[in-house]
Amino acid sequence: MRRSRRRLLRPFPQDDRCVPTLSYPAVRDQGVGAVRRRSRGPARAPRPCRGRRGRRRSRPLVGRARGCRGADGRRAVEHELAPGEHVDEYFAVRNLSEQEITFRITAADGFFTQTGRFDILADAAASTAAGTWIEAPAAVTVPAGESVVVPFSLAVPERAEPGDYAAGVTASILTAGSAAGGASVGVESRVGFRVLTRVTGEITPAASLDALAGDHRLSWNPLRPGEATVSFEVVNDGNTRLAAMGTVSVGGRSVAFPAPGQQAQELLPGDRREITVEVDEVWPWVLLTATVTLAPEVLTISDTDAALAPISADVAIWAVPWPQLAILLGAGLVVWAILWRRSRSRRRISAMIDDALRRGREEGRNEMTDRVGAS
Structure with missing residues (x-):
């Protein structure tokens, strides 16, 4: 009977390397990035990256001060690579709980939501771009209160088009929870970081x-x-x-x-x-x-x-401008009412004057008629 062995990555003292960390439970403002192994003896040259075309080159860590210890402070791993190149990176998973935890490591294509938050594709969706360029262990077991360095590699395909690509790496665990009504549900908790790659070539922003x-x-x-x-x-x-x-x-x-x-x-x-x-x-x-x-x-x-x-x-x-038009209409109605009342008053006065003149003329004619009859 063949025995299967699970490889456990060795814990390390937090102050012995420049590390990015993914902490569980999640810690706000945690740093993420690459890891460079440091010797306690004489300093060694950086580990060279070997591309698929056979070229060798030393790639310095991005966003890290020389001689740093602990988390390097990066919120994303960023690299500029030519088609066919690859680079080796590391991140740390830190277990802040009081029990040993096995984290599932996932790499997938990244995207931004409509609210501007970065996320990666769900497990049911297949990655087709940068998520497929990342190779990482499927899981890592971290003892309580300790951290484990996890290696991963980023390899750009030979036929990759120039431009920017986004992916993400997450460490997650599945715990049991209770829903309304007492039903048992699985709750996935995960922390992660972005992996941003620019493939060299003609860059055309638009x-x-x-x-x-x-x-x-x-x-x-x-x-x-x-x-x-x-x-x-x-x-x-x-x-x-x-x-x-x-x-x-x-x-x-x-x-x-x-x-x-x-x-x-x-x-x-x-x-x-x-x-x-x-x-x-x-x-x-x-x-x-x-x-x-x-x-x-x-x-x-x-x-x-x-x-x-x-x-x-x-x-x-x-x-x-309906409110302003309503005010103008109201003012217009008031002015019209005032003018109408004035016009009506003028007509009444004119009618009264005409009636008085008519009566005066009638009285004058009657008086003349009476005088002629008397003579």
């Missing part, structure tokens, strides 16, 4: 605006302006990552997006993201023109210079 729409909300106080809402879609037509930013101008008012304190929406190549901007203090002038100016930032992994000229598009917004 963006466009689509599906522009606008609306104006009136203030029923006629002495106050309203609020315009402009929605549009930013489309990444190039092969690089973009950060969507710019301005929306309506009725002499201008608002920047993202708003101060908010993070710019990041788009992968081929992504389409809807953005809504509200512009306050906009007076309703029947027909308004909203101008969206997109000035996307090209996100780079290396120091490569890549810029994209701003683009703009207009959309018409109907803004009928």
Whole structure:
């Protein structure tokens, strides 16, 4: 009978290496990135990466200070590789609980949700891009209160097109929970980090605006302006990552997006993201023109210079000033009523004067007739 052996990765002291960490339970603001093994004796040269084309090169760790110990602070693993190259990386899984845990390691294609959060494909969806370039152990067992270094490799296919690709690596566990009514359900908890790869070649950033729409909300106080809402879609037509930013101008008012304190929406190549901007203090002038100016930032992994000229598009917004029209209509009715009453009074006075003159003439004729008859 053949015996199967499960390989356990050796725990290590936290201060002995430069490590990224995935902690369970999750720790906020944890660092992720690569690991370089450090000797307690004389320093050694970095481990060279061997590409599939037989080239050798030393790849320094990204975003890490020399001689650092512990987590290197990166939130993502980023590399710029040529087709056919590969690089070896490491991450650490830290178990903060009081029992030994076996974590399932998953690598899959990454994407950004409509709210701008990064996620990876579910287990039921098959990866077709960068998620298939990552090779990592299927699971790792971490003793209570300790950490384990996990190696993984990133290999770019020979025929990969130039541009940016996103994937993610997660460590997850499945625990039992209770749903409403007492039913038992499985709850998956996972932590992970992004793996961003730029395949070298012709980099062509491009963006466009689509599906522009606008609306104006009136203030029923006629002495106050309203609020315009402009929605549009930013489309990444190039092969690089973009950060969507710019301005929306309506009725002499201008608002920047993202708003101060908010993070710019990041788009992968081929992504389409809807953005809504509200512009306050906009007076309703029947027909308004909203101008969206997109000035996307090209996100780079290396120091490569890549810029994209701003683009703009207009959309018409109907803004009928009903409160102000109601005030004008009311004022018009009041003026008409006043004029009508004045005109009516004038007609009554004129009629009274005419009636008095008529009576006077009749009395004069009667008096003349009486005098003629008496003579």
